[in-house]
Amino acid sequence: MKLARLALASLFLAACTTEVIKVDANGNPVGGGGSGDNGGLPSAPKSPAAKVGITQIAVFQGVKVPVVADGARVEERNAPIVAGRAGLVRVYVSPAEGFTPGRIAGELTVKGADGKEQKFRDTRGISRASSDATATSTLNFDLPADAFTVGATFSVSLTDDGGQGFNASQAPVRYPAGDAFDDLGVQATGVLKVVVVPVKYDADGSGRTPDVSEAQLGIYKRTLMGLYPATDVQVTAREPYPWTTAITANGAGFDQILNAMVSLRRRDRAASDVYYYGVFVPQTSFESFCRRGCVSGLSGLVDDASDSALRASVGLGYEGTESADTMAHEIGHAHGRPHAPCGGAQGVDRSFPYKGGTIGTWGYDILSKQYVSPEEGTDMMGYCDNTWVSDYTYGKLFDRIVAVSGVNQGIASSASAQGSQGGSPYRTFTFDGNGVPTSSETLSLAEEPKGTVSEVDYLGDSGGVVGHARAHVYKYDHLEGGIVVVPENAAPYASLRVRGLTRVMNVKGLLARH
Known part of the structure; x- marks a missing residue:
């Protein structure tokens, strides 16, 4: 972000x-x-x-x-x-x-x-x-x-x-x-539903928990309601989630807390149309955390509307509108939106129609009743200032909201199957820009994930193949690396060889923790 x-x-x-x-x-x-x-x-x-x-x-x-x-x-x-x-x-x-x-x-x-x-x-x-x-x-x-x-x-x-x-x-x-x-x-469209998860940050022993008061939740709701083509936005807060791993300005720890939110959403048996958003305050203020620049949020790019298990994102949770802007951007990625070409963002949408990531047409905030000039406004999925939403992104968000609402009945079973019972067992591994695995969680899914398909070999301690399956890879929006989702293998394994990744992932240590 x-x-x-x-x-x-x-x-x-x-x-x-x-x-x-x-x-x-x-x-x-x-x-x-x-x-x-x-x-x-x-x-x-x-x-x-x-x-x-x-x-x-x-x-x-x-x-x-x-x-x-x-x-x-x-x-x-x-x-x-x-x-x-x-x-x-x-x-x-x-x-x-x-x-x-x-x-x-x-x-x-x-x-x-x-x-x-x-x-x-x-x-x-x-x-x-x-x-x-x-x-x-x-x-x-x-x-x-x-x-x-x-x-x-x-x-x-x-x-x-x-x-x-x-x-x-x-x-x-x-x-x-x-x-x-x-x-x-x-x-017709639908309602955007967001559960805010306040992360109790204890990596430094402080136990800091972000503001999830009615006032701050109102800021989140107002920001999303202005930008997203929904009939309404529902923003609620969950109980705090304890966390002891360091999260730093250069992005370290973001992937692990994101994976934890994916797992938490599954354990909470969230409905298929609900987005989880973890917020945290690693230092006492945004200025102190981001004084030399920082990563402020992270999400996987969820290309398929039926891929409900990955509807989770994370971001800084300091008071005010800055955190709300980050939320709108990150949940945009969870809606399948890549970056707009503005401010040096990586992984840009090559189909974005406007030069410089501008909004292309006049914007209008239905709550403040203010206009946004197409010559000065930039799309919320870019890295530039004066952000609003382009008609291009607005239309794509509409399509995703309609799809999520429309497929809700068809994948209703997925919502319950994400709990601890039912469905097929999967495991997620986060990996950094060097292909090194950093965390792991378990999932139980009624349907196969919809991320980029790749072949995976399960390797034993000696390096021999003990299993083979289809993996699904989700690249991050703001960091190198991503999440790979694989079916649980019947035979014990120590590492994974995923086609398209540059190195074998040694996951034995991560598996031992679960």
């Missing part, structure tokens, strides 16, 4: 004056809201807006997703629109010839699959064409999570709110034309 990260770029705050009106399938208001003589609805704008056109409509739930461009529906979206997640809808307008600056009233109607409508209204002074960089140049509609449902349709209309410069004889400006509605293209 990078050494430090600047705070979110606070570029522009969208000042929404959105009125929200809910109506039933017959158009009758539901509940309160609004004013005037139209059954509780605000009075309709006086005349249609003239000499302006709708050039673009975009949804912001984390990243900008255009849904209408140049008067037509955008068929190939750059990122998903997420069901059950709050968001901002921006309507971009462009004055035509003869336009005189004035105020525009906009109405966004969202109709659920059940026929119930929600109406959102905003008024805005318009003097020039809308732009991404000027929040007040667009009509902005702040939508709650329940407005984004699968099957929802929408329409937008613009009218004069009584100011000068508009001609009442002009036809209404509306998308789509007439009385039609367009499909918003909302897709």
Whole structure:
């Protein structure tokens, strides 16, 4: 993980004056809201807006997703629109010839699959064409999570709110034309579930335990909720986990505590859709630990969504947002995301579409309601500052969340089989950049792991082959080395010869400890 990260770029705050009106399938208001003589609805704008056109409509739930461009529906979206997640809808307008600056009233109607409508209204002074960089140049509609449902349709209309410069004889400006509605293209996703494991660090005799108060858990949740395309984020804390092995700034000990979290997750019989995240404080402050640079987190790169046994990561657990940023990055690796090409990260995603690991399109924090410029923001999977999430990473995270939620029933047995009973016996070995094994844990899995497949020979004390099987290798994100998962061998063995690794792994000492 990078050494430090600047705070979110606070570029522009969208000042929404959105009125929200809910109506039933017959158009009758539901509940309160609004004013005037139209059954509780605000009075309709006086005349249609003239000499302006709708050039673009975009949804912001984390990243900008255009849904209408140049008067037509955008068929190939750059990122998903997420069901059950709050968001901002921006309507971009462009004055035509003869336009005189004035105020525009906009109405966004969202109709659920059940026929119930929600109406959102905003008024805005318009003097020039809308732009991404000027929040007040667009009509902005702040939508709650329940407005984004699968099957929802929408329409937008613009009218004069009584100011000068508009001609009442002009036809209404509306998308789509007439009385039609367009499909918003909302897709279902799931909940991101994280169990934070506070590691009681006793390698120096201090017994330091990181902060897992409600306030710090709230920081973790808020950070993940802003970046991940989930309907919700659940962050809970487990009881402290004792640890006596040194963890140092150069990365020593990180692999061993990561392997311990993999094993702990199995012993806890965690559900298949739950991510474990171990946090620790090896020194009294982040500054003292990282004063000459440091590794701040570690995770295996889990390429397959059904590989639930490896849903574990670790990172520094100092108070504040820095540790939360590390968590978002490391859990990204557990979601199968490689590094973005920024800041000298190793193992970068060669398919990443934006030069320098930038975010590619405008970002938007649904909680702080702040924008992030694509020219200054960098992807959270890189090593640079001013991080947010690119539309590319956002879409990939969405795919993984959907897959984890979707396969949950199919691999439900794996969750219980990871306990001490049931399933087939496996053993994990961590190894460093020189191929030297550093720790070992046991696993019981209902399904074969999905890491990179390699052949493994089990060798006896004399060096002869006493068994052969398929191994699965998971490379680390920030350190050389990784984790190899092998089936337990019937015959005793002293070392492993794994194809693709440069040396034979002498594991006899590690096996003797278990």
